[in-house]
Amino acid sequence: MDHISPVIWQFLVKWLTDFAVIPPEASKIAPQVDALLVFMTLVSLVGLTLVALLVTTFSILYRRERNPVATQIEGSTLLEATWTIIPLGLFLVMFVWGSVLYFRIYTPPPNAMNIYVVGKQWMWKAEHPGGQHEINSLHVPIGQPVQLTLISQDVFHSFSLPAFRVKREAIPGRYTTVWFEATEVGTYHLFCSQYCGTSHSAMIGNVVVMTPDDYKKWLESSTSGVSLAQNGERLFASLSCTACHNGRPDARGPSLANVYGSKLTLSNGEHVQVDDEYLRQAILNPSAHITQGYAPIMPTYQGQISEEGIFSLVEYIKGLDSNYRIQQTTNTTSFSPAVTAKSAAEGTVKP
Amino acid sequence: MSTILSLPDQSTARIPKRNYLTNENGILSWLLTGDHKRIAILYLISITFFFFIGGALAGLIRLELLTPQSDLMATDTYNKVFSMHGIIMVFLFLVPSVPATLGNFLIPIMVGAKDLAFPKINLLSWYLYLAGGGLTLWAMITGGVDTGWTFTTPLSTHYVNTNVVTTGLAIFIAGFSSIFTGLNFIVTIHRMRAPGMTWFKMPLFVWSHYAASILMVLGTPVLAITLVLVVLERTIGIGIFDPAKGGDPILFQHLFWFYSHPAVYIMILPGMGVISEVISTFARKRVFGYSAVAFSSVAIAVFGFFVWEHHMFIMGVSNYSTLVFSLLTMLVAVPSAIKIFNWAFTLYKGSITFETPMLYAFGFMGLFTIGGLTGVFLGSSGTDIHLTETYFIVAHFHFVMVGGMLMAFLSGIHFWWPKMTGRMYPEKVSQLAAVITFIGFNFTFFPQFLLGMLGMPRRYAAYPPEFQVLNVFSTAGASILGVGYLLPMIYLVWSLKYGKIAGDNPWQATGLEWQIQSPPLTQNFIEIPVVTQDAYDYEWLERQKEHEVTQLG
Secondary structure, eight states: OTTOOOOHHHHHHHHHHHOOOOHHHHHHHHHHHHHHHHHHHHHHHHHHHHHHHHHHHHHHTTTTTOOOOOOOOOOOOOOOOHHHHHHHHHHHHHHHHHHHHHHHHHOOOOOOOOEEEEEEEEEEEEEHHHHSSEEEEEEEETTTTTTEEEEEEOOEEEEGGGGEEEEEEEBTTSSSSEEEEEOEEEEEEEEEEEEOOOOGGOEEEEEEEEEEHHHHHHHHHOOOOHHHHHHHHHHHHHTTGGGGGOOOOOSSSOOOOOOOOOOEBBBOEEEOOOOOOHHHHHSGGGOOBBBSSSSOOOOTTTSSOOOOHHHHHHHHHTOOOOOOHHHHHHTTTSSOOOOHHHHHTTTTEEE | OOOOOOOOOOTTOOOOOSEEEEEEHHHHHHOOOOOOHHHHHHHHHHHHHHHHHHHHHHHHHHHTTTTSSSOOHHHHHHHHHHHHHHHIIIIITTTTIIIIIIIHHHHHHTTTTTSOOOHHHHHHHHHHHHHHHHHHHHHTTTTOOOOOOTTTTTTTIOOOSSSSHHHHHHHHHHHHHHHHHHHHHHHHHHHOOTOOOOGSSHHHHHHHHHHHHHHHHHHHHHHHHHHHHHHHHHOOOOOOOOOTTOOHHHHHHHHHHHHHHHHHHHHHHHHHHHHHHHHHHHHSSOOOOHHHHHHHHHHHHHHTOGGGGGGGGTTTHHHHHHHHHHHHHHHHHHHHHHHHHHHHHHSOOOOOOOHHHHHHHHHHHHHHHHHHHHHHHHHHHHHHHHHTTHHHHHHHHHHHIIIIIIIHHHHHHHHHHHHHBBBBBOOHHHHHHHHHHHHHHHHHHHHHHHHHTTTOOOSOSOOOOGGHHHHHHHHHHHHHHHHHHHHHHHHHHHEEEEEESOOOOOTOOOGGGGOOOHHHHHHHHOOOOOOOSSOOHHHHHHHHHHHHHHHHH
16 A cells, blocks of 8 residues: 555544544434434435436436437426425424424423533633532433533523534523433543633533432542532622512512522512522613512622622522521521520521 | 537627727726626626635635644634634625625626616615725734624624724624615616516526625625614724623624525525526426426525524524524425525426536536535534534535525526627536536545534634644645635636637527627616516527528529
C-alpha cells in the first residue's frame, strides 16, 4: 500500500473500523426515536429511488433518438391525486409518531429525580439536590428517570445529549425541563448545541452513567456537605425572607409552607399552579405575582441573587412543610407565638 | 447524443445591431437605466460578486474543519467567518438570486410587457441592494460580526462586541430591495399582461415568482422590524427581548422565523419556476398537470407563513403549539412532493435531450428530493429534538438551498444565456461542470447528514476527534464543488466574445421571450403580442414555424 498516502490509508482504516451512522443508544427513549428515524429513512429511500427510477427510465425510453416526437399530455387527475394523498398519508404517520415521542421526551414522570442545570458562557453547571456541584459533566444513575431543570444565566444555550436523543434549550429568564432514563453505563457526549459566542465549541462535557451503587458512592464522595435545601434555608434567612414569609397571623407575606404544588389565587383573580417557574418569577418579579389578600410590598430580588441561589431557594421552598424553623430563627422579635411543646416536636405548627 | 439546438448559420449570422445592450452607451446609461434587462444584468454581476465572497468564506470554514482542533484560525475568527458566510449567502445571494436576475429579465417579456410596472423603483431596488451589500462588506472589513446569520438575542443585543448594528442596518436596507422587487412583480403580473395572456396561460416561472413576491412583500417587513428592535435594544437599551427588563428572548425567535421561514420559500420558489421551464423545453412537452404545479406554488406560499415555529420545537414552547406547527409543516411538504412527481411525469412520452440546463435540472430534482425528505425528519417534532442544531440541519438546508436553488439558478443562467447575451455557452465543458457540481455537492454535504445523526453540533470551530473522517470527506468534496462553480464563471465570460451566435430561439422553446430577437430590443416587442396559445404549446410553435416558411416562400 505504499502508493497510497499513509494519512489517507489511516483514515480509510479508521473509517471502516469505527464507522457509525447513529450514536450509541443509552436511554430508554433512544431506541424509540431511532425506530422512527429508521422508518423515515426507509420511506425517504423508497421515495428517492422512485423519483430516480422515473427520471432515468423516462430519460432512456423517451430520449430524442428513440422518440423524436413528443406526445402532448395535459395531466392526470388520478395520478396527481395519488401522489398527493400517498405522501400526505406518510407525512401524517410521521407527524403522529413524532408527536407521541415529543410528548414523551418533554413530559417528565412524577417519580423523576430533579437536577438543576445552569448554562453560562461557556460552561454547564449542574446542581444536585444533595449539594453536589459539577461543571461540564453530569453524573446520573441507570434505571432512574432524571429530570433536568435548565436555565441560562446569559444567552441561549442548548443542552444536547445525542446518546440519549434528548436536547433542550437553556433560555435566560425562564426554566425549561427535559427528562431521560439512562439505560447503558458509560460516558457520553454533552454538547452545547445553540451557538453562544466565542467558546461555543468548548462548552462540551460528559454525561457519566453509573450503576445505582456507583452513583450512591459518587454522591457521598462529592457532596459539598450543604444540600441545596440547606443552602436555600440559609439564603432565606440572610435575604430576610423570614421577616414576612414566617407564617405568623400578622405576617406581611403569605406562608410558604406546602405552597409548592398548590393552587394560588392572585390578587388579579388569576389562578396559578405553584411550580419551579412560578417561584422563580415570584422572587424576581414579585409585583406581578401578588397572592390574594396581601399588599404588593415585596421588593424585587433581580440582580441580588444568582440563578444557583434561586435554585437553592426553590429547592428549599419545595420541601418546606412547616414554618416552625422559620419562626425559631425569628423568635427574638416582639411577637412570640403560642406554640405548644407537643405540636412543635411534631413539626406541624401552622398558625 | 441528440440535441434540440437550432442555431443560425454561423458564417452569416450576426447579433442584431439594435438591442438592449447596444441601445445606449457609456457607464451612465447603465447606472441610470430603467430597463429591466439591464438592471437584471447589474444584479447578475453584483450577486455573482457576493456569491464568490460567500463561497471563499465557505472554503475557509471547510479548511478549518479539516482537523478537530481549531488551528487554522481563532474560534472568534471562525465564528465571524461562518456568520458572514450565512449573512452574505442568504441575504445577498439566495434571496435575490433568481428573482432579481432571471425574474427581472424575463417576467415582463413572459407576460408580454415592455418593462416592469415601476422601472425607477426597480433601479432603486438595485441601489438599495448595493448599499446593503456595501455596508455588509464594510462591517466585515471593520471587524465582522459573530452572531450567526440568525442574530439570536440576547447574544446579539448584549453579549457580542462586534458590528451587529452595521450588519443589522445593512440587512434592513437590503430587505427593502427585495420588497421593491416583489412589489414590482406583483403589479406587473396583475396589470401588464398582454391581451389574451390570462392567468392560466402564464408560464409557471411567472406563477412561482408571483408566489415568491407575495412572501417578499408580506414577510420582509417583519424582518426589518425585528432588526430595528435588535438595533434599538443594542444602542439605547429598550427591553423588548431582554428578560431582565421584562422582555422575552423567545419573542425574537418568533419574529425572526416569521420572516426567515417564508424566506426559504422566497429562495426556492423562483428556482422551481426555472425547473418547470427547463424540463418542459428539453422534453418538448407541456408541464404535466400545469394547474397543480401553479397552485402548489401558491399553496407553498400560503402554508409557508404558518410553520415558523418548527424552528423552535426545543425552545420551551408549549407542547400543544408544537403539535399544530408540526402538522402544518407536514402539509407544506406535500406541494413540493406534487411538483417533483409532476416534473418527473413531464418526461413521460417526451422527446428528451440532455443539454446543460437539463442536466442541472436533473441535479435539482435529485438533490431537492433529498433536501425535502430530510426536512420531514425535522418537521416531525420527536426526531427534530435529536437532529436540530446539528450538522443534519446544515446538510438539509444546503441540499435545499445549494443543491436545489443554486442548481436551478445555474440551470436558468445556462438556459437563458443565449437570450441575455445573444451567444451560446460552450456545451461540452458546461455539461462537465454540471456533472462536477453534482458529484462535488454530494461529497460535501452527504457526510454532514451522518455527522448530524451522530450528534455533531453546528457552528463548532473544534469538534471531538471521532467526527474527523466525515469532515475530511466533506472538505474534499467542497474542493470539487469549488471547481464546479469556477468553471461556469470562466466559460460564460469567454462565451461573451467567442460563443456561437444563438439566434432567436436556439432551444425551440415556446415562451414569449423566445419569439423575439436575442438579445431583445430595449422595448422587448416591436408590437405587443396577442396571446392565443397556452403556455408550453409546442403544436402552436410548430404551426408558427410552418407559417414562417410559407410566408418566406
